[in-house]
Amino acid sequence: MSYDDYLAGEPVVVTAALTGGVHGKEANPNLPETPEEIGRAAAACEAAGAAVVHLHARRESGERSFDRERFQAITDEVRSRTNLVVQHSTGGTGASVEARRRALRTDPPPEMASLDMGPLNRYHHLTSENTRGTVDSLYDEMVDRGIKPELEAFNDGHINEIRGLLERRDLDDPVYATLIFGGGTTSPPSPRNLLNAVENLPEGAAFNTLGFGRHQLPLTTMAILLGGHVRVGLEDNVYYGDGDLAESNAQLVARTAELAETLGRPVATPDEAREILGL
Amino acid sequence: MTDQCPHLDYRPLADAGDDADARAYCTAAEEFVQAMRADVCNDRYDLDHETDCEIYRDHEGLPAIPGADGE
Numbered sequence: 001m002s003y004d005d006y007l008a009g010e011p012v013v014v015t016a017a018l019t020g021g022v023h024g025k026e027a028n029p030n031l032p033e034t035p036e037e038i039g040r041a042a043a044a045c046e047a048a049g050a051a052v053v054h055l056h057a058r059r060e061s062g063e064r065s066f067d068r069e070r071f072q073a074i075t076d077e078v079r080s081r082t083n084l085v086v087q088h089s090t091g092g093t094g095a096s097v098e099a100r101r102r103a104l105r106t107d108p109p110p111e112m113a114s115l116d117m118g119p120l121n122r123y124h125h126l127t128s129e130n131t132r133g134t135v136d137s138l139y140d141e142m143v144d145r146g147i148k149p150e151l152e153a154f155n156d157g158h159i160n161e162i163r164g165l166l167e168r169r170d171l172d173d174p175v176y177a178t179l180i181f182g183g184g185t186t187s188p189p190s191p192r193n194l195l196n197a198v199e200n201l202p203e204g205a206a207f208n209t210l211g212f213g214r215h216q217l218p219l220t221t222m223a224i225l226l227g228g229h230v231r232v233g234l235e236d237n238v239y240y241g242d243g244d245l246a247e248s249n250a251q252l253v254a255r256t257a258e259l260a261e262t263l264g265r266p267v268a269t270p271d272e273a274r275e276i277l278g279l
Numbered sequence: 280m281t282d283q284c285p286h287l288d289y290r291p292l293a294d295a296g297d298d299a300d301a302r303a304y305c306t307a308a309e310e311f312v313q314a315m316r317a318d319v320c321n322d323r324y325d326l327d328h329e330t331d332c333e334i335y336r337d338h339e340g341l342p343a344i345p346g347a348d349g350e
Contacts, residue, residue: 021314021315022314023315024302024313026312026314027313058314061302061303061317062314063314063315063321064314092324094318094324094325094326095324095325096324099324123331125331125332125333125345126319
């Protein structure tokens, strides 16, 4: 993927990260948490231009859940209301690999699932370890269930880890990597770092970009110009403008869709996204 | 090890609606905590507030680096 893809007006796949598992309604009361709220938010995002929905599961209190039944309830809500590509998270600081793989075991399985490519520090004493053994184990179950991995590169070192995974496993084309920018362990957010990350990707890889907080808008816009795909939503950014909480996930998706169209790249429909991503 | 942080409380969010479930509130920090941090407060999964929460450790006067005092 490159600037040539931008010039050719290739469709951009917009992923909506609706809920996450880190912050909840305490950060933005408009963030959907229950299966019904997530289903309604997904439908609004599809109408606004999203093609993929990235999902985490939560308890009634908004706290993280790794229960298969909870993922099932969410995915049922989303599938009953939309044609979106369903992507489940397998991330989970402090959770066992066995707990994290339950997100892969819904019926039907998700079409995609996230695969964290390496460690990520949290708070002051925690690390989401994501050893190579964990990565391989989750990847193998994804293959068994026909799930395409979304390779999450929290920083440039994780691009090395993607190359390592390609040496250990035979991934289907296109390899799909998400480049992540923000604070802490993630890549320092800057245009130059996005350019470098794109250049460092394995040959032929497709890329998605997410930026946390105020970096969501500029770096996803830049990714559109670089021929990439983008992820927006309240999981990554609870604000619409400076200090103004976003009204909804759909509000963030609509802005990105409008930007993409203005820049000459139409947003992909869910079925177009399936073709682009090789689902 | 205890099963739950003594500073954990559940309180309603002011703007989450009357039917919303109560949310994790840290009485040491005097604020609502993130959903994921509540897993530390509750000692869920492989998490333990006594070793994993810097707020608890600071409040209890424990060293910043778990194990630094030989515990």
